[in-house]
Amino acid sequence: MPWLILFLAGLLEIVWAVAMKQSHGLTRPWPVAIMLGGMIGSFWLLAIAMRQMPLGTAYMVWTGIGAVGSFVLGLVLFSEPVSAARLVAAGLIVAGIVTMKLAS
Numbered sequence: 001m002p003w004l005i006l007f008l009a010g011l012l013e014i015v016w017a018v019a020m021k022q023s024h025g026l027t028r029p030w031p032v033a034i035m036l037g038g039m040i041g042s043f044w045l046l047a048i049a050m051r052q053m054p055l056g057t058a059y060m061v062w063t064g065i066g067a068v069g070s071f072v073l074g075l076v077l078f079s080e081p082v083s084a085a086r087l088v089a090a091g092l093i094v095a096g097i098v099t100m101k102l103a104s
Contacts, residue, residue: 002052003101009045010065012038017070021078042066057100064097 016038023031042062050058071090074080 002049002058003104005045006049006053006058006061007065009042009049010062010069012042012045013062013066014069014073016042017066018073018077021074053104057104061097061100064093068093068097 016035019031019035019038020026022028023035026032046058046062049062068090071086075082
């Protein structure tokens, strides 16, 4: 169950990162509200997951989900540049997340 909660926390991290981008420097109220709600929910779920998980594992997986998810949505929603190096870097983060799960 803590892994599911951690996964949901990571998804909310993606939500707040995309909302922050959409806020145009915190100047648009609805994206800012979504960003703040996503942040609160993400931190809350992370804290719940950390009750049963080691700090390092939980934090690394949480940031990894947020980083890779934000990277993918940046490619899809904002037409950010794709390069082999960026794809390899994202793949290494995913490999790290999978390795942490297998090691737990």
